[in-house]
Amino acid sequence: MGAPVIQLQGVTRIYASGENRVHALRGIDLEIAAGEMVAVMGASGSGKSTLMHILGCLDKPTSGRYLLHGQDVTRLAPDQLAYIRNRQIGFVFQSFNLIGNMTAWENVALPLIYAGVPRREMQARALTALRQVGLEGRENHLPSQLSGGQQQRVAIARALVNDPAIILADEPTGALDTRTSVEVMAIFQRLHRERGLTVVIVTHEPDIAAYCRRLVRVRDGLIVADEVIEQPRQAEKELAAVPAGEGKG
């Protein structure tokens, strides 16, 4: 494994809601190396979503340090965080979060707009990313014209399009049926294997976590277990074993 991409040192996050102070994270130490594929598991309320938001630079820790590629991002201004989200992080959400009145390729190209990429190059790169997730020919469809699995693949293409170092996926299969979930996990596994992408998947489903190589368990704002998965499930092999067309794509 390579040098650490993500280093969390004593990270806490406290929400002040009126009189109450909610301790979402109570002191997290975590290192993720380049090219790892990590599952973060925990029940709802365990703090895994907060952890995800901090990893994605959408939120800042109350205390502790977060080094991304060795750079302490807890001290950065909002616009600098936006730049990091744009260049270094690709998000995939449970509910896809595509913009409804934009076509597939326009959704994929969204990060490029904010990266200042010229329009012609934008479309070419969006089409390349769509091809990588197996959606060639659907670039002019609106999200409402695509199935759930296809929408999530558009979202993955959007996460890929600006060549980030890290993909952060928050319950990426939560809204999908079993077969489609396996298809989406196959894409993550392939990107991890072929492009050496660092993938962090937050989930509460053990079945999904089993596709990763490392499992971090979070409970009550603390890491309670950090183990290597010796024999990860192989999504592509499972898909080959089940005849195509049984599930919906």
Place this chain on the structure above:
Amino acid sequence: MNLRAALAVAWRGLLANKMRSLLTMLGIIIGVAAVIVMVSIGQGATAQVTERIARMGSNILMVRPGAGFGPVRGAAGIESLTLDDATAIAALPLVRNVAPELNQQVTAAAGSQTWSTTVKGTSASYPEIRNLETAVGSFFTPEDTERAALVAVLGPTVEANLFPDGSSAVGRTITLNNLRFTVIGVLAEQGGGMGGQDQDDMIYIPITTAQQRFTGRQNVQVINVQARDAASLNTVQEEIAALLRQRHRLSSQQEDDFNIQNMTAIMETVADTTKTMTLLLAGVAAVSLLVGGIGIMNIMLVSVTERTREIGIRMAVGATSGAILTQFLIEALVLSLAGGVIGMLAGLAGSRLVAVLAGWPAVIAPASILLAIGFSALVGIFFGYYPARKAATSNPIEALRYE
């Protein structure tokens, strides 16, 4: 995010909600159209007044019998002014021309055609004072006035009605109250004149003829006086007053038995009033622009709330708050500017329509167009800023959770 991309996004957002966009723009459309139409009406009216001042002739004083400037001024019963008064006024050094008037309703006839009109007895200098031109033939001469000749000059409306076959009236004979007159000239078309008098529907004859043949009296109704220049108007007015008081043997306790109107001053007052009215109307119209702007703010606030999730997505993929602010500001701007352009077209069409209906020149001031468009852009930015700011400062995590 570059400007073109922002414009494309904004434009698409507007097209996605066509009806709503149109209704939102309506406020701006009406505001801009109203400003342009109102300013155009005001300037059209001013242009017409100015044109009438020019047509009426310059540096004119009108002397009428009777005191004061009330509803009974120049009443027919008061006969304090005479032709001799006019001659005396003409002798004043600063006076260039004098033309007395005596008007009478008559029935004119030529062959089997009859026409009810006004006959105006006046002197040979009347056309010069009133900027009238003859189209055919000539106006009568001072000699005609001296010998009370039976000659007439027709306005074009009279000619058209007495000689409907289109033949020229010059050299023909017409009868006025059974008196035979020879037509020696026809005037060029003038259009409407002061006080509703249609100068085209008029027959001009020597004032001596009018006095001897129609009224049988020595009085005149109006004496038109033209001063040498604008600077001497007030002096001339004072001199005439002194002269007439002396001629009418009025003691210092008695009021004037005549009144003198400076027509240019009156018309200038009318023009000033029209300008003030224009400003007032444009102001009222500008208020509707303001109301239109509030409509834009309202709909932009709704739009920001509706698209909270979209804002969250954009922020998650790297949009800075500045980029979000720009996007929504541009949407508001596109909305108000599109409304401004549509309103401008409607305003131009409206001004033209009003000008045709009112019969005055369609004056479109480029300044009013620029002002209306510029103001609507300003309205867009001003009322778009608050909603855009609200969008730009939203928390991406909460925005992404928003249902």
